[in-house]
Amino acid sequence: MPPRERVLAALDHREPGSVPVDLGATSVTGLHVSCVEALRDYFGLERRPVKVHEPFQMLGWLDEDLKQALGVDVEGVFPRETMFGFPNEKWKLWRTGWNQEVLVPEQFRTTTDSKGDTLIYPQGDLSAPPSGRMPAGFYFFDAIIRQPSLEEETLNPEDNLEEFVPISDAYLAQLAEAAPAAAASGRAVIASFGGTAFGDIALVPATFLKHPKGIRDVAEWYMATATRRDYIHQVFSRQCEIALANLEKIRAVVGGAVDAVFVCGADFGTQISTFCSEAAFRDLYVPYYKRVNGWIHRHTNWKTFKHSCGAVEKFIEAFIEAGFDILNPVQCSAAGMDPARLKSKYGGRIVFWGGGVDTQQMLPFGTPEGVRKQVVERCQILAKNGGFIFNPVHNIQAGTPVENIVAMLDAVHQFKGTQVHV
Numbered sequence: 001m002p003p004r005e006r007v008l009a010a011l012d013h014r015e016p017g018s019v020p021v022d023l024g025a026t027s028v029t030g031l032h033v034s035c036v037e038a039l040r041d042y043f044g045l046e047r048r049p050v051k052v053h054e055p056f057q058m059l060g061w062l063d064e065d066l067k068q069a070l071g072v073d074v075e076g077v078f079p080r081e082t083m084f085g086f087p088n089e090k091w092k093l094w095r096t097g098w099n100q101e102v103l104v105p106e107q108f109r110t111t112t113d114s115k116g117d118t119l120i121y122p123q124g125d126l127s128a129p130p131s132g133r134m135p136a137g138f139y140f141f142d143a144i145i146r147q148p149s150l151e152e153e154t155l156n157p158e159d160n161l162e163e164f165v166p167i168s169d170a171y172l173a174q175l176a177e178a179a180p181a182a183a184a185s186g187r188a189v190i191a192s193f194g195g196t197a198f199g200d201i202a203l204v205p206a207t208f209l210k211h212p213k214g215i216r217d218v219a220e221w222y223m224a225t226a227t228r229r230d231y232i233h234q235v236f237s238r239q240c241e242i243a244l245a246n247l248e249k250i251r252a253v254v255g256g257a258v259d260a261v262f263v264c265g266a267d268f269g270t271q272i273s274t275f276c277s278e279a280a281f282r283d284l285y286v287p288y289y290k291r292v293n294g295w296i297h298r299h300t301n302w303k304t305f306k307h308s309c310g311a312v313e314k315f316i317e318a319f320i321e322a323g324f325d326i327l328n329p330v331q332c333s334a335a336g337m338d339p340a341r342l343k344s345k346y347g348g349r350i351v352f353w354g355g356g357v358d359t360q361q362m363l364p365f366g367t368p369e370g371v372r373k374q375v376v377e378r379c380q381i382l383a384k385n386g387g388f389i390f391n392p393v394h395n396i397q398a399g400t401p402v403e404n405i406v407a408m409l410d411a412v413h414q415f416k417g418t419q420v421h422v
Contacts, residue, residue: 003073007188008259011303011325011351013386019379019412022353022391024062025076025190026262027054028307028328029354031396031405032139033102036060038402043069051091051103055120056083056132056207057395058140060102064185071413074389075182077191077258080171084108084132085123085208097136098398119144128210139398143205147216157234159214163206164195164239167246172253179254190305192262193250195243198236198288199225200266225276225284232284240288244295251300260303260326263292269310272335278314286322293323305353309394311335313342320349329394330355332378339381352382353389357408363392364400368407375411383415 001009001017009016024030031039036050043066051061062070081087086107094104097118107124116136122128132141175193182189197203204221206212215221215228225232266285268275276284293304303325308315311334319327330352332339339355357363357375366374382388390412396405 003187004189004259007073007389010383010386010389011188011260013348013351015386019383019388019390019415020073020188021071021409021412022074022190022389023070023072023396024059024067025072025074026192026305026307026328027057027059027078028265028394029391030054030057030059031062032398032400033058033060033096034098034100034139034398035396035400035402035405036062036066037100039070039405040066042402042406045069049093049101049103051088052094052108053078053088054082055104055108056141056143056202058096058398059395070409073187075185075187075189077175077178077182077189077254079192079194080168080174081208082108083202083207084120097134098139122208122210125210131205131207131209141207143202143207143218145205145217146212147205147220148213150215150220155228155231156214157231157238160235161238161242162213163203163209164242166242167195167249172249175250176253179257183257188259189257190260190262191254191258191302193246195239195246196292197264197266198239198285199232200264202265222275225280229284236284236288240291243292247292247295248299256301258300258302260305261296262305262307263296263324264289265307267307267309268315269308269312269331269334271310271333273311274315278318281315282318286318289322289324297323303351309334311337313337316342316346316350320346324350326351326353326389328353329391330382331393333358333360333393339378343381343384343387347382347385347387351387351389354391354393355382356390356412357392359392359394359396359400363404363408364397366404368403371404371407372411375408376415379412379415 006016007020010020022029033050033052045065053061088105090106091103095101109124110118110120118134119130120132122131134141205216305326306324307328313336327350332355356378362374
C-alpha cells in the first residue's frame with residue numbers, strides 16, 4: 001500500500017500489509033535536534049543546520065530527504081506558534097550548549113545567567129520575565145513558573161482563559177497552505193491545531209504568555225482539580241466553546257486534507273499510578289472530550305488522537321467512551337501497561353500510536369540487538385489485525401545512539417518487508 005492508505009488501514013483496524021511508521025509528525029512523536037543531525041550524517045545526506053521547530057523540547061525538523069531515508073508514513077501539520085509564543089519563521093543560526101549549530105526562529109531570543117543556564121523569553125520579548133530555562137549541560141527547556149500570588153476571593157476563571165482566543169486569519173491562511181501541502185506528500189496527515197487540550201500540564205505555566213494570570217503553578221493546578229473543581233469546570237467549559245468555534249473555521253480551510261487531529265496532550269499517568277481517580281477523570285475531563293470528539297466525528301473524517309504518558313490502563317475505557325480513536329504513547333514500561341494485555345482488551349476499539357520501543361531504557365541504553373528484539377516483539381503484539389502506528393514511546397531524546405535508532409528502523413521495516421539501512 002502507499003503510505004497514506006497504509007496508515008488509514010491501520011486506523012480502521014484493518015491489516016495494512018506492513019506496519020505504518022511515524023517519526024516527527026507531532027510534538028510527542030519526534031526526535032531531539034541532535035538525533036536528527038546524527039541521522040542525516042548516518043544516511044550521508046547533505047550537511048546543514050537542522051531547524052528546531054519545537055524549542056521547548058528542542059525537537060528537530062525532518063526534511064524530505066530524511067523522511068524518505070527513514071521510511072515514514074505520516075506528515076505533520078503544526079501550530080503556527082511555538083510553546084514560547086513566536087512563529088516558526090525567519091530562521092537564524094544558533095549554537096547550542098552541546099556545541100551544535102542549529103536553525104531557530106527569529107524571535108527565539110535567549111540570555112545566559114550567572115549559573116550558565118540558558119533563559120528563553122515569551123514571544124521573544126527580552127523585557128518580559130523569562131518563561132523557560134535550559135540548565136547548563138541539559139538538552140531542552142523547563143518551564144519557569146510565573147504564577148502571581150493567589151487570592152481566593154478574586155480568583156477569576158477568565159485569567160486561565162487568556163490564551164484561548166478565536167483563531168486568527170493569519171493562522172487560518174497558514175493552515176490553508178500547510179494542510180494541502182502535507183497531503184501532497186502522499187503520506188497520512190496528522191494536524192495539531194491547538195486549543196483543545198483541557199488541563200494539559202505542559203500548557204498550564206503558559207510559557208507563551210509574557211505575564212500569565214490565574215493558576216499557573218503545576219502543583220497548584222493539580223490541587224485545584226480537587227479543591228476548586230467548579231473553577232476548573234468554568235475554565236474548561238468556556239475553552240470548549242472557543243475550541244468548537246475554531247474547529248468550524250479550521251474545517252472550512254483544511255477539510256479532507258487531514259486524516260487525524262491531535263486533540264489533547266494532558267498526561268494522566270505516572271510510572272506507577274495516575275494523577276486522579278477514574279471518577280474524577282470522568283467528572284472533570286470526559287464531558288469536554290466528548291463534545292470535541294463528537295463534533296469532529298460528526299463533521300469530518302478525522303481520527304482523534306489522545307496523548308497521555310504513564311500508567312493509564314484504567315482510563316482507556318473512558319478514553320474510548322469519550323470518543324478518542326487513538327492512544328499515544330503507549331508507555332509499556334508503566335504499571336499495568338503490558339502490551340499484550342492492552343491489545344487483547346482494547347485493540348479492536350482504539351489505535352495504539354506508539355509503544356514500539358522503550359525510550360527510557362532500551363533505546364538510549366540498550367544494544368542494537370536488544371532494540372531490534374524489542375521492536376519485533378512489540379510489532380508482533382500490537383500490529384496484529386491493524387490498529388497500530390509504529391513510534392517509540394514518546395520523543396527520541398538527546399544522547400540516544402544513532403546505531404540504536406537505525407536498529408529500531410531496520411527492525412520495523414524488516415518486519416514489514418522493506419529495509420532502510422544503508
